[in-house]
Amino acid sequence: MSGKFILAQISDTHVRADDAGAAAAQLKKAMAQAAAYRADAIVLTGDLVNDELREEYAALARAIADPPAPLFLMPGNHDARGHMRALLPGHDYLPQAGNLSYVIEHFPVRIVVLDQIVPGETHGLLTPELAAWLDRTLAAAPNKPTIIALHHPPFLTHDLLFDRIGLLDADLLAEVIAHHPQVSRVICGHHHRVSFGQCAHAPVIVAPSTSWIYGLAMHDGQPIAPRTSEQPGWMLHAWTEQGGFASHFMGL
Numbered sequence: 138m139s140g141k142f143i144l145a146q147i148s149d150t151h152v153r154a155d156d157a158g159a160a161a162a163q164l165k166k167a168m169a170q171a172a173a174y175r176a177d178a179i180v181l182t183g184d185l186v187n188d189e190l191r192e193e194y195a196a197l198a199r200a201i202a203d204p205p206a207p208l209f210l211m212p213g214n215h216d217a218r219g220h221m222r223a224l225l226p227g228h229d230y231l232p233q234a235g236n237l238s239y240v241i242e243h244f245p246v247r248i249v250v251l252d253q254i255v256p257g258e259t260h261g262l263l264t265p266e267l268a269a270w271l272d273r274t275l276a277a278a279p280n281k282p283t284i285i286a287l288h289h290p291p292f293l294t295h296d297l298l299f300d301r302i303g304l305l306d307a308d309l310l311a312e313v314i315a316h317h318p319q320v321s322r323v324i325c326g327h328h329h330r331v332s333f334g335q336c337a338h339a340p341v342i343v344a345p346s347t348s349w350i351y352g353l354a355m356h357d358g359q360p361i362a363p364r365t366s367e368q369p370g371w372m373l374h375a376w377t378e379q380g381g382f383a384s385h386f387m388g389l
């Protein structure tokens with residue numbers, strides 16, 4: 138296995154059944170760009186669809202039927218675990234019971250996917266059980282560079298809305314990561330805008346949405362979650378054995 142790895146992170150695609158295929162087209166455009174950069178793998182960090190509808194998952198299944206690289210899914214707060222298991226053929230790595238956390242082992246970088254959604258809620262939650270699973274999982278490969286992928290950013294963004302609907306008990310995540318120096322990146326979505334934070338020693342990178350970008354509301358009286366004309370896109374995370382990680386915003 139070579140000492141080089143390119144991960145395309147595509148997030149918050151919000152595929153719909155009533156938008157004439159617009160969101161699915163953005164997803165396909167991002168995958169085509171990822172193919173041009175010879176991505177080794179693609180991960181979709183949640184909010185795959187907009188309203189948890191069966192027909193939306195059918196549209197998503199069509200959009201990702203022939204991906205240019207191995208493609209991995211995880212849920213966001215707009216997703217339904219049951220529909221993901223039942224309506225997305227070929228994604229057999231998704232656990233059949235419980236939450237949809239799993240590990241991608243067969244690349245030079247290990248990717249630990251953390252499903253911390255709370256069904257019916259907009260916020261996320263890092264439960265003690267999930268923290269224990271993550272701790273055990275990370276302890277199994279202490280010397281392999283590792284990315285943790287989750288939907289909700291585990292840091293305060295200082296945005297009035299997104300700090301209310303962020304990851305509850307994110308301190309638990311930081312406590313676990315602090316014990317595992319091989320965790321080199323935490324990647325997430327949810328906020329529909331590029332931002333950067335930290336969780337223990339690990340940089341956190343928030344990917345934009347492929348569909349629309351939110352501005353910030355940082356002061357009382359400002360509009361909450363205003364849609365802006367900023368460019369949707371995706372993130373390219375490149376790693377080499379010699380140089381470590383670099384993360385790039387890729388505009389659509």
Ligand SMILES: [Fe+2]
Pocket residue numbers: 149151183184213215327328329346
């Ligand atoms: Fe979203």
